[in-house]
Amino acid sequence: MWKSRLAIVLQVGNWRTCPGLRLAPGELRFPIFPLALRTVDLTVPTSNLFMARQNQYRFCFGPWNISEGADPYGPPTRTPQSFDWKLDALKKLGFDAMMFHDDDAVPDIDSKSHAQVMKEARALRRKLDDAGIAAEMVAPRLWFSPKTIDGAYTSNDKKHRQYAIDRSKQSIDIARVLGTDILVLWLAREGTYLRESKNGFQAIERLLEAFDAMLAHDKRIRLAIEPKPNEPMDHAYVPTIGHVLAVASLTRDPRRTGALIESAHCVLAGLDPADEIDFAMSFGKLWSLHLNDQNGLKYDQDKPFASANLRSAFNQVRVLERNGYGKNGEYVCFDVHPFRTTKPEHWLAHLDNSRKTFLRLVEKARSFDEKKARALIADRDYQALDQLVIEHLLGRR
Numbered sequence: 001m002w003k004s005r006l007a008i009v010l011q012v013g014n015w016r017t018c019p020g021l022r023l024a025p026g027e028l029r030f031p032i033f034p035l036a037l038r039t040v041d042l043t044v045p046t047s048n049l050f051m052a053r054q055n056q057y058r059f060c061f062g063p064w065n066i067s068e069g070a071d072p073y074g075p076p077t078r079t080p081q082s083f084d085w086k087l088d089a090l091k092k093l094g095f096d097a098m099m100f101h102d103d104d105a106v107p108d109i110d111s112k113s114h115a116q117v118m119k120e121a122r123a124l125r126r127k128l129d130d131a132g133i134a135a136e137m138v139a140p141r142l143w144f145s146p147k148t149i150d151g152a153y154t155s156n157d158k159k160h161r162q163y164a165i166d167r168s169k170q171s172i173d174i175a176r177v178l179g180t181d182i183l184v185l186w187l188a189r190e191g192t193y194l195r196e197s198k199n200g201f202q203a204i205e206r207l208l209e210a211f212d213a214m215l216a217h218d219k220r221i222r223l224a225i226e227p228k229p230n231e232p233m234d235h236a237y238v239p240t241i242g243h244v245l246a247v248a249s250l251t252r253d254p255r256r257t258g259a260l261i262e263s264a265h266c267v268l269a270g271l272d273p274a275d276e277i278d279f280a281m282s283f284g285k286l287w288s289l290h291l292n293d294q295n296g297l298k299y300d301q302d303k304p305f306a307s308a309n310l311r312s313a314f315n316q317v318r319v320l321e322r323n324g325y326g327k328n329g330e331y332v333c334f335d336v337h338p339f340r341t342t343k344p345e346h347w348l349a350h351l352d353n354s355r356k357t358f359l360r361l362v363e364k365a366r367s368f369d370e371k372k373a374r375a376l377i378a379d380r381d382y383q384a385l386d387q388l389v390i391e392h393l394l395g396r397r
């Protein structure tokens with residue numbers, strides 16, 4: 001694999017894409033840097049070089065995104081593949097990093113000693129280094145164990161809450177070995193099936209106790225909390241980005257407590273994913289991202305990015321571009337699943353397609369006629385603005 005340090009390239013194009021040339025908010029309205037010097041980190045596989053010059057995005061997915069097609073009403077439709085097969089597939093697709101649940105990194109984790117877990121984590125690190133693939137994050141999978149049936153950090157059973165905290169600390173140790181400082185917390189079972197079974201005030205105290213224990217365990221770890229309003233729970237305690245940031249502000253280190261946004265989860269909360277991205281980024285708190293799609297208020301669909309709502313996807317990419325997502329090393333991750341109907345020979349298409357669509361939408365965001373849009377906004381002609389967006393997405397000049 002070819003690697004190199006920094007290179008200087010000339011960039012002709014949109015001033016928004018020039019890192020280091022970020023202007024004051026008022027100045028951002030004028031495209032005064034059509035030609036600019038731009039530094040690009042070329043420490044990427046050769047196959048990605050063109051992409052690295054063209055934009056700064058780096059991509060990842062998790063082993064669970066190559067799933068077998070089971071749903072609550074039917075068994076798998078594809079035979080599981082090994083981890084090595086998945087890592088190889090990720091590499092061949094030209095992705096840069098992999099996301100890990102703790103038990104993706106170390107299978108059967110609960111049956112192993114801490115020393116054994118660390119040993120296997122180190123072996124995984126060597127494997128990733130050999131493949132030239134980074135670990136984007138580690139997430140404790142706290143929703144499979146018999147000890148988390150009634151919740152993890154917010155369980156009514158003290159022993160089970162302790163289990164969740166201990167397992168999370170171990171995930172932090174794994175993250176350190178794998179070379180990432182991001183611990184993702186999807187709070188899958190922190191909520192209720194039955195409102196009267198738990199106390200919402202106490203639940204926040206318990207969440208804070210758990211987050212504080214994690215932040216104290218490792219001074220460098222950052223918690224990226226992934227909100228979702230429902231499924232598997234009826235109601236979750238941390239359903240939106242606003243809730244994440246509110247809880248983050250009460251932790252022992254709010255600077256190390258931030259967010260991961262998933263497009264589908266925003267839709268499930270009845271919110272606009274682009275607005276949620278803007279909101280998190282205006283606090284400097286968007287540390288990871290799960291792009292996918294969701295057709296309305298149904299079961300969690302994890303469709304390929306833009307599959308249900310192309311315009312919403314365009315707006316997500318537009319705000320990521322506008323706010324410089326990726327500038328601080330953040331990855332674009334696709335938390336997408338193949339359709340149940342997908343044949344094994346088409347098994348990776350949802351990942352490849354999501355990235356392709358994302359990159360097409362980056363081009364669309366960069367070539368959108370911002371000047372014209374500003375003029376229409378100034379004239380309050382939103383009907384024409386609407387059509388400008390539609391024509392642009394349809395490819396008309």
Ligand code: GLO
Pocket residue numbers: 139184185186226228262290300335
């Ligand atoms: C489910 C979540 C899930 C998490 C993943 C990382 O709805 O999106 O896929 O993102 O487990 O913790």
Ligand code: MG
Pocket residue numbers: 226262290335
């Ligand atoms: Mg997700």
